[in-house]
Amino acid sequence: MISFILWIPLVGPLALAGFSLLPGTFALRRFVGVAASSAVLIAGLLLVSAVLNGAVPETGGGMLRADALSAYMISVVGAVGLIATWGGLSSAASSRTKVAASYEALIALFLAAMSLAVLADSIGLMWAAVEATTIATAFLVGHHRTGRSLEAAWKYVILGSVGVAIALLGIGFIYAASVGTDTPTLSWLLLSQSNLGLDPALITAGGALAVLGFATKAGLAPMHSWLPDAHSQAPAPVSGLMSGVLLSVALYAILRIQSITNLVIGPEFLRIMLSVGGLLSLLVAASLLIRQRDYKRMLAYSSIEHMGLMAIGVAIGPAALPSVLLYILGHGLIKATLFVISGRILQVEGTPVISDVRALLVRRPGLAIPWLIAMAAIVGFPPFSIFFSEIGIIMAGWSVGLGGVVAAALVLLLVIFAAFTRLTVQMTIGAPPDGVAFTPDYSAHGPRLPIILALATTATVAFVAEPVGTLLLQATAVLGGTN
Amino acid sequence: MFENIYPQLIGLCAGALLLTSALMVWRHSLLASIRLLALQGIALAALVAVIGIAEGEPELVLVSLLILSVKGIGLPWVLAYQSKASIKQIQESPRLNPTAALLTVTLLTILSYIVVSRVFGLGDSSTGHAAPIGLAMVLIGFLLLISRRRARSQLIGFLLLDNGIATITFLTSGGVPILLEFAFSLDVLLVVLILHVFASRMRTKFGGTAVDQLRELHD
Numbered sequence: 049m050i051s052f053i054l055w056i057p058l059v060g061p062l063a064l065a066g067f068s069l070l071p072g073t074f075a076l077r078r079f080v081g082v083a084a085s086s087a088v089l090i091a092g093l094l095l096v097s098a099v100l101n102g103a104v105p106e107t108g109g110g111m112l113r114a115d116a117l118s119a120y121m122i123s124v125v126g127a128v129g130l131i132a133t134w135g136g137l138s139s140a141a142s143s144r145t146k147v148a149a150s151y152e153a154l155i156a157l158f159l160a161a162m163s164l165a166v167l168a169d170s171i172g173l174m175w176a177a178v179e180a181t182t183i184a185t186a187f188l189v190g191h192h193r194t195g196r197s198l199e200a201a202w203k204y205v206i207l208g209s210v211g212v213a214i215a216l217l218g219i220g221f222i223y224a225a226s227v228g229t230d231t232p233t234l235s236w237l238l239l240s241q242s243n244l245g246l247d248p249a250l251i252t253a254g255g256a257l258a259v260l261g262f263a264t265k266a267g268l269a270p271m272h273s274w275l276p277d278a279h280s281q282a283p284a285p286v287s288g289l290m291s292g293v294l295l296s297v298a299l300y301a302i303l304r305i306q307s308i309t310n311l312v313i314g315p316e317f318l319r320i321m322l323s324v325g326g327l328l329s330l331l332v333a334a335s336l337l338i339r340q341r342d343y344k345r346m347l348a349y350s351s352i353e354h355m356g357l358m359a360i361g362v363a364i365g366p367a368a369l370p371s372v373l374l375y376i377l378g379h380g381l382i383k384a385t386l387f388v389i390s391g392r393i394l395q396v397e398g399t400p401v402i403s404d405v406r407a408l409l410v411r412r413p414g415l416a417i418p419w420l421i422a423m424a425a426i427v428g429f430p431p432f433s434i435f436f437s438e439i440g441i442i443m444a445g446w447s448v449g450l451g452g453v454v455a456a457a458l459v460l461l462l463v464i465f466a467a468f469t470r471l472t473v474q475m476t477i478g479a480p481p482d483g484v485a486f487t488p489d490y491s492a493h494g495p496r497l498p499i500i501l502a503l504a505t506t507a508t509v510a511f512v513a514e515p516v517g518t519l520l521l522q523a524t525a526v527l528g529g530t531n
Numbered sequence: 532m533f534e535n536i537y538p539q540l541i542g543l544c545a546g547a548l549l550l551t552s553a554l555m556v557w558r559h560s561l562l563a564s565i566r567l568l569a570l571q572g573i574a575l576a577a578l579v580a581v582i583g584i585a586e587g588e589p590e591l592v593l594v595s596l597l598i599l600s601v602k603g604i605g606l607p608w609v610l611a612y613q614s615k616a617s618i619k620q621i622q623e624s625p626r627l628n629p630t631a632a633l634l635t636v637t638l639l640t641i642l643s644y645i646v647v648s649r650v651f652g653l654g655d656s657s658t659g660h661a662a663p664i665g666l667a668m669v670l671i672g673f674l675l676l677i678s679r680r681r682a683r684s685q686l687i688g689f690l691l692l693d694n695g696i697a698t699i700t701f702l703t704s705g706g707v708p709i710l711l712e713f714a715f716s717l718d719v720l721l722v723v724l725i726l727h728v729f730a731s732r733m734r735t736k737f738g739g740t741a742v743d744q745l746r747e748l749h750d
Contacts, residue, residue: 172707176714183718186725195736199745202729206685209722210676213692216715217669220700220707227704234707249651250703277748336750345750 051107053094054114057122057163060087065156068149078143080152081133081285084159089126091163095119099522100515106169113169113237116522120373121166121300127505128292128380129159134498135388136285151191151283158184158289162297171219171258172234174301175212178265181294182208188286189278200274200281207274208265215261215301221254222308239308240528246312255309259302259318266298267355269328276336279348280400284391287344288384291351296376299358303369306362307527315365322363323453329356330460337467342400343393346471347386350426353464354379354434360457361441364448369527370520371440377509378433381502382425389419392493402471407480412489416476418499423472425506427465432503433510537585538657544578545661547571548698549640552671552691556632561621564687565610571694572602579701582658586705594712598697601716606690606723610683627678639670651703662702668695682730682740686723693719 061084067073068080098105099119106113114122133155142148161184165177182205190201219234225246226232226239233239239246264271279287306318333353340346354375361372393415397405408416425432438461445454480486492499509516551571555564576599583591625632643666651662672692679685700706707715730740737744 170711172711173714176711176718179718179722183721183725186729190729190732193732196747198729198732198736199748202682202726202733202742202745203748205722205726205729206676206689210689210692213689213696217696217699220696220704223700223707224704232704234711253650276750281748340750 050094050098050103050105051112053091053098054105054107054112054167056091057088057126057167058112058160060084060091061156061160061163065153065160068152068156074144074148075140077149077152078138078140081155081159082130082137084156085126085129085133087126088159088163089123089130092119092123092126096123096515096519100519110169110235110237111173112167114167115526116519117300117303117373117526118166120519120523121297121376122163124296124377124380125159125162125166125293127377128384129289131381131498131502132285132288132292132384132388134495135385136283136288136391137495147191151188154184154188155286155289158188162293165297166300169237170234171222171236171239171304174236174304175216175219178215178262178298178301179209179212181297182212182265185278185282185286185290185294189282191283191286192281194281197281200277204274204278207271211261211264211271213261214264215258218254218257218259218261218305221250221257222305225250225254236304236308240311242311248313251309251312252317255305255313255318256321258305259321262298262301262305263325263359266295266302266359267329267352268325268359269332269352269356272329272332272352275352276345276348279351279387280342280344284387284394287347287391288387291348291387292380292384295351295355296358296380299355299362299376302359303362303527310528319363319365319450322359323450326356326359326363327453327456327460329353329359330457330464334460334463334467337464337471340467340471341402343402343405343471343475344387344390344400346402346468347383347390350464350468351379351383353461354383354426357438357441357457357461360445360450360453361437363453364441364444364450366524366527367448368441368444369524370517371437371444373520373523374433374510374516375437375441378425378437378506381506382422382432382434385418385422385499385502386426388494388499389415389422393419396489396493402475405475407478408476410478410488411480411486412491414490414492418492418496418503420472420476421503422499423468425503427468428461431508431510432506434506436510533585537581540581541578541657541661544574544581545664545698545702547574548578548694549664549667552668552695553633553636555687555691556636556671556675557629559623559625559629560619561623561681561683562611562619564623564684565607568610568687568690569603569607571691572604572607573599575694575697575701576603578698579706582701582705588705590709591706594706594709597709597712597716601720602690602694602697605720609720609723609727610686612727621681621683623679623681623684625678625680625684632674632678635674636667636671639674640667643667643670658702662699665695665697665699665702668692668698671695680741680743682726682733682742685742686726686730689726690719690723 579595675688
């Protein structure tokens with residue numbers, strides 16, 4: 049019975065995608081993305097409750113499996129998807145076109161692909177699902193059909209698929225290592241058992257290549273160059289989904305690979321790789337945020353920053369993993385909110401340039417107030433959960449002897465904090481130019497409720513020990529850490 | 532009988548794979564590159580079939596048919612899907628001249644032999660001895676990706692890279708389970724179709740497919 053739930057996040061969005069493409073459904077078509085996200089979220093919450101009761105649902109001959117980590121990730125995919133699609137709900141008039149039908153269908157396919165990636169109990173199937181996310185999002189990034197969005201989409205697909213191809217090479221090596229044992233397998237459940245006797249040389253090469261490939265998809269420097277382009281050119285809900293969960297799904301893949309390599313060659317090797325990648329990402333984000341001119345690109349670089357810090361958390365290991373997992377949820381919700389609001393600002397102001405958007409707080413308080421609150425959350429003010437995640441990662445770093453890495457990260461975080469504050473103040477605070485008549489615009493230019501829900505969830509989730517804390521500890525235990 | 536010619540057949544297929552890769556770097560005509568890609572797909576399918584027969588696994592023979600239809604026929608057909616007259620005229624003007632490019636190919640091949648023998652050891656099986664060819668193909672694919680200017684030539688570089696990965700996988704582990712092989716092929720096919728659509732959008736938007744034009748987005 050429980051294993052039946054595993055099919056909901058895959059079959060539900062697929063059916064909705066088909067529904068969106070049917071002719072004559074345009075009245076309901078615009079709700080397809082919201083319905084698909086809700087299906088994923090409900091399935092995720094059901095799986096979480098099953099996992100907390102000690103069950104590990106699996107189906108499809110063991111191909112699909114939901115342990116604590118997978119159940120948590122699928123809930124995050126659903127929650128962030130709901131915020132992004134609901135917040136970016138298109139108007140009834142614009143959903144009549146054929147383009148709108150394929151847009152909604154691709155969003156649903158994208159959600160199904162991410163669900164498959166986190167539920168698959170086979171590194172190979174996980175790889176295929178991650179590649180499928182690139183396929184589903186390619187046309188979404190190029191949705192506006194301008195020269196710029198075409199450029200962004202081309203770079204995204206080329207770099208994304210080359211990166212993921214490198215990961216495939218790594219997975220090939222890992223499989224080759226398992227062929228040398230009694231049971232050739234790609235199931236990470238079997239591969240992460242300690243007594244298989246996998247060949248260390250093959251696992252080293254395979255793990256390094258797989259992590260390198262998935263890091264490209266996770267937007268870690270120096271393979272990040274597609275990310276600002278794709279995230280700034282895609283429609284706002286798509287940017288929210290890509291920034292909020294697609295990057296984290298790639299990070300999830302890295303976590304699974306790490307749990308295999310840790311057993312065979314120990315944590316040191318990937319620790320160095322991920323620390324360097326994480327610090328480089330923070331450095332890239334810091335240096336490009338200082339002089340940033342475009343607010344959607346600003347949000348994209350913020351994603352590189354947060355992924356960098358999460359990678360450092362993954363490098364630190366089990367002590368930091370609960371914080372990293374909480375980080376994934378907090379960052380996803382807040383980033384989706386910010387992208388949704390940025391889409392609304394772009395729509396009413398007609399420009400993505402920061403210096404052209406001034407005095408937003410006086411002119412459009414309906415947009416500026418949620419923007420300011422979400423900005424405070426993303427730079428790490430308490431009570432939002434990002435604050436607690438960052439503190440958790442830094443403390444864990446000190447405790448395992450990576451003090452140098454987290455100290456460097458802290459300095460870079462400070463620079464990023466200053467850059468963000470300056471850019472946000474530039475956009476929102478101040479008086480409008482003299483002599484221009486205006487009436488304060490209190491409209492939110494779209495649904496308010498998803499934004500309120502996202503901010504409220506992020507503000508409270510860190511204080512909920514039961515069941516959130518228990519779930520995070522269980523998910524960490526899955527990855528071989530006992531904390 | 533088969534045991535005697537088995538190493539020779541593996542060597543022949545691997546040689547064909549490397550030769551077609553090198554020729555792809557040398558030739559600048561798009562049509563020639565696509566034909567070489569088709570040849571390479573056939574050589575890869577033959578390699579898989581030989582391994583399958585030698586190990587007595589009928590599943591691998593099925594995989595080789597899948598590879599033949601996707602990499603040998605399907606993908607080249609998608610790439611060449613355009614009027615014959617116009618495709619014949621498309622010439623690439625790469626960033627590297629042919630001599631330098633072929634020299635680089637030689638160096639990359641030597642490098643991959645060194646890397647594979649150092650890291651894994653070549654072993655004494657004939658497939659182990661051919662494994663560096665796959666890595667060389669991956670590296671040559673990267674070379675094409677960074678040295679070519681046209682969208683579809685870059686696409687050929689990507690496919691060469693993918694063929695290289697498939698070669699390594701088959702030579703080191705005898706291939707992954709068939710269901711996954713099917714998923715991989717489908718993914719690559721879809722990526723190529725998408726890039727193909729983008730390339731034709733580029734042609735209508737910019738009047739050409741030179742990737743150099745894509746430099747509007749930067750910081």
